[in-house]
Amino acid sequence: MPADTSALHLVISGDPALLAIVRLSLLVSLSAVLLAALIGVPLGAFLALTRFPGREGAIVVLNALMGLPPVVVGLVVFLLLSRAGPLGSWGLLFTPQAMVIAQTILVAPIIAALSRQTIDDLWVEYRDELAAMNIGPAGRIATLIWDARFSLVTALLAGFGRAAAEVGAIIIVGGNIDGFTRTMTTAIALETSKGDLALAMGLGIVLIFIVILINALAWGARRAGERVAG
Amino acid sequence: MTMRGPVGDLPLTFVDVSILAGEVTILDDVSLTLDPGAPTVLIGPNGSGKTTLLRAAMGLTAATRGRITWGGREHAPPDKRAFMFQRPVMLRRSVLGNLIYALKAAKAPRGTQDDRANDLLTLVGLQALAQRPARRLSGGEQQRLALARALARAPTVLFLDEPTASLDPHATLAIEDAVRSIAALGVKVVMSTHDLGQAKRLAGDIVLLHRGRLIEHTPAQKFFVMPRTQEARKFVAGELLV
Numbered sequence: 115m116p117a118d119t120s121a122l123h124l125v126i127s128g129d130p131a132l133l134a135i136v137r138l139s140l141l142v143s144l145s146a147v148l149l150a151a152l153i154g155v156p157l158g159a160f161l162a163l164t165r166f167p168g169r170e171g172a173i174v175v176l177n178a179l180m181g182l183p184p185v186v187v188g189l190v191v192f193l194l195l196s197r198a199g200p201l202g203s204w205g206l207l208f209t210p211q212a213m214v215i216a217q218t219i220l221v222a223p224i225i226a227a228l229s230r231q232t233i234d235d236l237w238v239e240y241r242d243e244l245a246a247m248n249i250g251p252a253g254r255i256a257t258l259i260w261d262a263r264f265s266l267v268t269a270l271l272a273g274f275g276r277a278a279a280e281v282g283a284i285i286i287v288g289g290n291i292d293g294f295t296r297t298m299t300t301a302i303a304l305e306t307s308k309g310d311l312a313l314a315m316g317l318g319i320v321l322i323f324i325v326i327l328i329n330a331l332a333w334g335a336r337r338a339g340e341r342v343a344g
Numbered sequence: 345m346t347m348r349g350p351v352g353d354l355p356l357t358f359v360d361v362s363i364l365a366g367e368v369t370i371l372d373d374v375s376l377t378l379d380p381g382a383p384t385v386l387i388g389p390n391g392s393g394k395t396t397l398l399r400a401a402m403g404l405t406a407a408t409r410g411r412i413t414w415g416g417r418e419h420a421p422p423d424k425r426a427f428m429f430q431r432p433v434m435l436r437r438s439v440l441g442n443l444i445y446a447l448k449a450a451k452a453p454r455g456t457q458d459d460r461a462n463d464l465l466t467l468v469g470l471q472a473l474a475q476r477p478a479r480r481l482s483g484g485e486q487q488r489l490a491l492a493r494a495l496a497r498a499p500t501v502l503f504l505d506e507p508t509a510s511l512d513p514h515a516t517l518a519i520e521d522a523v524r525s526i527a528a529l530g531v532k533v534v535m536s537t538h539d540l541g542q543a544k545r546l547a548g549d550i551v552l553l554h555r556g557r558l559i560e561h562t563p564a565q566k567f568f569v570m571p572r573t574q575e576a577r578k579f580v581a582g583e584l585l586v
Contacts, residue, residue, distance in 0.1 A: 246427040
C-alpha cells in the first residue's frame with residue numbers, strides 16, 4: 115500500500131503541514147470537550163438531583179440531542195456568526211474559535227446526558243448518607259461530580275470521539291482553509307473529493323491512531339486514579 | 345438531672361406518629377419519649393418498623409400523621425444527630441478522606457480536622473488503613489469507619505441501624521465496645537438489633553416493635569425479667585413473633 119505509507123511517512127518525517135493539521139484537530143476537539151464538560155457535567159448533575167415539572171421531558175430532549183446532526187449545528191453556527199448574523203460582529207466565522215463553538219454545541223449534550231445517568235446512579239447510592247450528613251444541594255452536586263469523576267471520564271471520551279470524528283460542522287464554520295482551519299477530517303474530506311484516496315486513507319489511519327492513543331491515556335489515568343482513591 | 349445551655353435534641357418525642365408508604369402502614373400510632381442516658385435498643389421481627397422509626401427519629405423520614413419533636417422543637421436540623429445505616433455507603437475516597445468529608449460537613453474548625461480524624465481512626469482501630477480506599481475495606485472495617493464517620497458529627501444522639509447484622513463475633517465485639525465507650529461519654533445511643541444477647545449487653549431501655557406498633561418500652565432489666573406484655577414474653581423466650 116504505497117499511498118498509505120506516504121501519509122505515514124509524512125508523519126514519521128515530521129512534515130510541518132501535516133503536524134499543523136494534527137495539532138489544530140486536537141486543539142479544536144479537546145477545547146470543545148473541555149468547554150462542553152464545564153457546561154455538561156454540572157447540567158447533568160443538576161438534572162440528576164433536581165426534581166421539577168418537565169424534568170423527564172428535559173432528559174428525553176437531552177438524550178435526543180446526543181444525535182444532533184453536525185451539518186445542522188454547523189449551519190446554525192454559520193448563520194449566527196456570518197457577517198449579517200446576530201454575532202457577526204465577533205468576526206469569528208472561518209476561524210478555529212468558530213469550530214470550537216460548533217463542536218462544543220455538538221458535544222455538550224453527549225457529556226450532559228451521560229453524566230446525568232452516571233450521577234443519577236451514584237445519587238441513588240449516596241442519597242441517605244448525604245442526607246444524614248445534612249449536605250446542601252450545592253454540596254451534593256460537588257460531592258457526586260467528584261466521586262463519579264472516574265466514571266465521568268467515559269462521558270468525556272464519548273464527547274471527544276464525537277468531536278474528533280465529525281466533519282460536517284467544522285467544514286461549514288471553519289471553511290477548511292489550508293494552514294488555518296484545516297483539520298484531519300476536513301483534509302480527509304478534501305482529499306477524497308480530489309480523488310487522492312490513498313492520502314485520504316493515510317490521514318484516516320493517522321486520525322484513528324491518535325484517537326486510540328488519547329483513549330489509552332485516559333484509560334490509564336482512570337485506572338491509576340481508581341487504584342489510589344477507590 | 346437538669347439540662348442547661350443550648351437546647352439539644354433530647355428529649356426526643358414521638359406523639360401518635362404514623363408513617364405510611366403508599367397504602368402500607370409502616371409505623372402505626374407510635375408514642376415514645378427518648379431521654380438522655382443509657383442506650384435505647386429497638387427490637388422486633390423483620391418488618392416491625394425499627395428502621396423507619398430510627399429514620400424518623402433522625403429526621404430522614406417525615407411522619408405521615410402525628411408529631412416528632414427534638415428537645416421540644418418540631419423543626420430541628422440534624423446538626424447534632426448522626427446515623428449509621430445498616431449497609432453504610434463508603435464514599436469513593438480514602439478512609440481518611442471519608443472522615444475529613446464528614447468533619448467538613450459537620451463544620452468542624454479547619455485547623456482541628458486532621459487531629460479529630462486521627463483520634464477517630466484510633467478510636468475505631470483503623471489508623472493503619474487511613475490511606476486505603478474506603479471501598480476496599482472488609483465489611484467489619486467499613487462498619488467501623490461508618491461509626492467513626494457518624495461520630496465525626498460530634499452527635500448528642502447517635503442512631504445505629506443493626507450495626508452488627510453481618511459481622512462476625514470479633515467485629516461485633518469491636519463495635520459493641522465502641523458503642524459502650526460512646527455512651528459513657530454521654531452520647532445518647534439509639535440502636536436496633538436482631539440479637540437479643542446484644543440488647544441485653546447494651547440496653548438501658550428496650551423498645552419492642554411488632555407490625556409497626558410499639559408493644560412495650562421498659563427499662564432493660566425489667567424487660568428481660570418481667571416483660572409486661574404477652575408479645576414481649578414470647579420474644580424474650582425466643583419464640584417467633586408472627
